[in-house]
Amino acid sequence: MNFKCFAENCSNPLKYYCSCQKDYVFSCPEHINQHTDEGDVSLHCIKVMYKCIDSEKKNILINAYQKVSEALLKSQNSIIISINSLVQTLADFKKNTELFFRDQRVGVGKIIDSIKLEDKELIIPELSERKKILHEELQAYYDLLDKKIESFCKSTKQELSLLSELNKDYNEFYDDKIFDFKGNANLDKNLYFFKTGTKLFAEFNVINQYITQFEVNVDEAQGCLGAVCQLPGYKIFHAGGYNPDLASGYIIDLNNHSVEILRGVRGRSFACATYYDNEVYLFAGWHINANLAYCDKFSLATRTWSSLANFPAGAVYSVSALPCREFFILSTLSGNNLYKYDTKKNSYDILTQGVVNHVCNILFRDNDKCFYLANNLCFKSNGENLGIWAKNAKILTEPLGHITSKPVSRNRNVYFVSSQSRIIYKFDLETEDSSKVLTY
Template sequence: MDIKCSYISCKKPASFICHCSDVSIVACSKHFKAHINSSPELIHNPESVFKPLSPILKTETTKALQKTLQNFTESVSTIKETLQCLNRAGDFLVKSLNKRKKICKKYIQGLVESNEFPIASTERYRLSDEVTLKDIEKEMKNVISGLEIEDLKFEAYKLINVLDSLNLTERIESDIEDDRDKWPYLDNKLYFFEDNTKSLVEFNPVSCKSKIKPIEIGEDQGHLAAICEIPGGKVFTSGGFSDTYRENSYIIDLKTNTSEVLPRIRPRMRACATYLNQSIYLFGGWFNNSTCFCDRIDLNNKIVVSISNLPSNIGNTSAVAINDKILISGTSNFLQLYNTKDDNYSIVSRGLTFGTDNLLIQDKNRVILLSKPNIFVCDMNNLENWINISSGASFESTTSKPVIRGRMAYFVDMSMNIYQFNLDTFVLKKMPRFNS
């Protein structure tokens, strides 16, 4: 915000700040002269409110401001569009409720005047006019059923996500400090390739919209590849499957839509990619069968390092970074912690039973294990104690890195279905088919 002159009724921008007393004076040129004349006994040592920046800080500050401007511009557009959708969905819901209000009033009037209530009996032969509580409950369900509230809830969630995204302080500080390694939620958006194409889908969790980015890349890409964001506005992708296994790995520049081929990494599918401290980790996965081999990609030197194998062949791996360790889940109820310094694995919980399709989500100081059909949660500092808090989750195999916005986590499965997972209610919802 503009720094305004602190004198009452003055709307001019401030030019100077003076620390001549316990209370600093911020004033425009005119009122600063008046301040000096009114307090000649004080020692005035004025400073300009405009400070010169070093070339590096100037560049970083400009980039941060441009990014903030872009975020505000996108938010304004999304808010306007969402409010229009909210109005339409709200109007439709109000009409439905008013219709049901009339029905309720009509039924009440009928009961008062003639002690009668309409019952649509499904019994072919009914020998008595006697009405049971079951009859009443059935008719009452007909009165309240059919309310279309999902569209309204969906638009409301979108608006909440936009409002949450307007808190940009941490994002700007991160841009200026360029210290993304300390931020565990690196992924800002969902990225995945349309199967057997070179088209990268970018899903924005704030606007809940997708766009297609044609990428200059060596070959058509498949599904269930290991893919994640890395610093510098780039995306790492490796492996996947479409008719055959994809054997190449790339770093994609999201600004230029170009790709850089990496040294050969052992091909696989059904394994997620996890970024930590300028490295990407790949654990197990599937290559004709579940596998145990694991790799670390050193992004500084662009080399591939083989790390310790998993204790057994594990497919459908998911992982989250916890300090210098990585929690890994996978098939056969696999749940272990990899120590990046010691290059070894340790069991964190025994006897936990979960589905083949699974996904780890880090939510502040807790970890959520989303599986089919059960959902488990534990404290990040107590990985041995998992609580089954819900059941009924349904999704297909995924190698997605979840993106969190507000209290919603988003991920994509092998069929390009995008899901919204409520971190408070633990409700999993399939989003409308992605569109551009």
């Protein structure tokens, strides 16, 4: 990106940015005070632009690009082998075709020469050596064969053209960011939800604090509390919903507002969607007056669903999920347990028995500190000892509503939305308290 200092004709190295404008204001150290004195000073929020890359992140990046290079080379070699084989087959077919027709024409030529030299013919019935050649039938046959070959070649060229269009630049395979396991380990940049009873899809920008919306070409008016999360490529996964109870799912492209309809979606609401390792996980939920125990994951690679082990607490809803490196932390609607779901073993264990669950809850993380909000209570755990969760003495100022959005952290605040209560919440990581940002 070509960042420039806001000061005219300044070419100094940049150090700061300010979120007082939609597209940010960038500044060098020399001009930052000039910017903070401009306009409404209460709107300025100055942050440094860069930080040192830690060795772990650098190694992850290098390893990822090495795998990309290896994958590209492997695919190139495999495809070239297939193409060379096809080229050789076509070359052999061409050669054999040329030889066949040459031999045929040589044979016919000899007959023509023989006829030219003859001055009489054998006329004894059944002993005549020469039969009448059906040249019109022969012409019709080879005209048909010619059309078949022409059709095959045309179809093959079209198929090859389509295949060439399937080649994708590696830039199309970027995640919106690398999973931050010291943060919320999701790709969600903003809050996303349908406006209940409509086909309007809304996005709340957590930086500029405003809602934009557009109509989506979905099959039905949407309810609330559908499972939603952001996917790579600036796309949104959305499945299910409440009021009405829905068993539909979509992938919405935020770049062009196009919609992909997902098949085989099981009905659910009051459930979170969690993107992890090119799959979307959904745990339990609610559908048509009943709690659910079933859990599913959707493969983005194959566009297929597979069932996971049933939720360990039985039929429940309001399960929040926080991805860790090899497992998820899962909440539930009642009792005192948080669960650990092993993504490789497809199994659950009790992580802790030291919380007070509530149907209105959410999990998120700030560096080595994990938070669990349940109604008006806040529990915290150190990432190195997730078996112990301590309850804050302070009651949350703003109790939570039902939440199925992912948490989005910006500027020491964590944002989330209840699409049923139509409230956008904010949790201040410094004061460790909740507040209402707006009601829409």
